[in-house]
Amino acid sequence: ETGVTQTPRHLVMGMTNKKSLKCEQHLGHNAMYWYKQSAKKPLELMFVYSLEERVENNSVPSRFSPECPNSSHLFLHLHTLQPEDSALYLCASSQKLARDNEQFFGPGTRLTVL
């Protein structure tokens, strides 16, 4: 595998379920990001991690819980979601947390909350 991978690619869950999204980057990068893309809305940054430490939490509800066990892996734990949380969740990475660093995106997880 190369680049940034995300699993699962599609997920359907009920409001009482608990699930996790996984992101893995094979680029040797030190910074990782979670974005949410809702229908007809711009991408919204959710979380930023640098060297496994969270450096930004963009006012995201607590039903979304990120975890970064090492610089290659990023998880998004989901519980008691709402239908409006249905969206494409994109993971990205960059070499380091610097403004001039290009971000590389994964293919996303299409989440549907029933």
Place this chain on the structure above:
Amino acid sequence: KQEVTQIPAALSVPEGENLVLNCSFTDSAIYNLQWFRQDPGKGLTSLLLIQSSQREQTSGRLNASLDKSSGRSTLYIAASQPGDSATYLCAVRNTGGFKTIFGAGTRLFVKA
């Protein structure tokens, strides 16, 4: 608060046409601007990255310009092809913080 706007929201052109996609931003204190391509249901592919000190970047049939003072960027696509059909996103990185602000995108359809 930085806001990024992309016009038009959707565009349909015949194959072979040259076209321009527009991006505007409200706060000129940007570090860089990046154009991405997104195919339906897929992630983002970076096309061009323009640092704030640069005026333009070129890659193949793509040319992106940046006018920081007027808060505008354009993506020029020459000799469009059906394979160019996708959503094109513009994103700016402000000089403060780590946040990247995205526009809503322009959905392009190139007819064969």
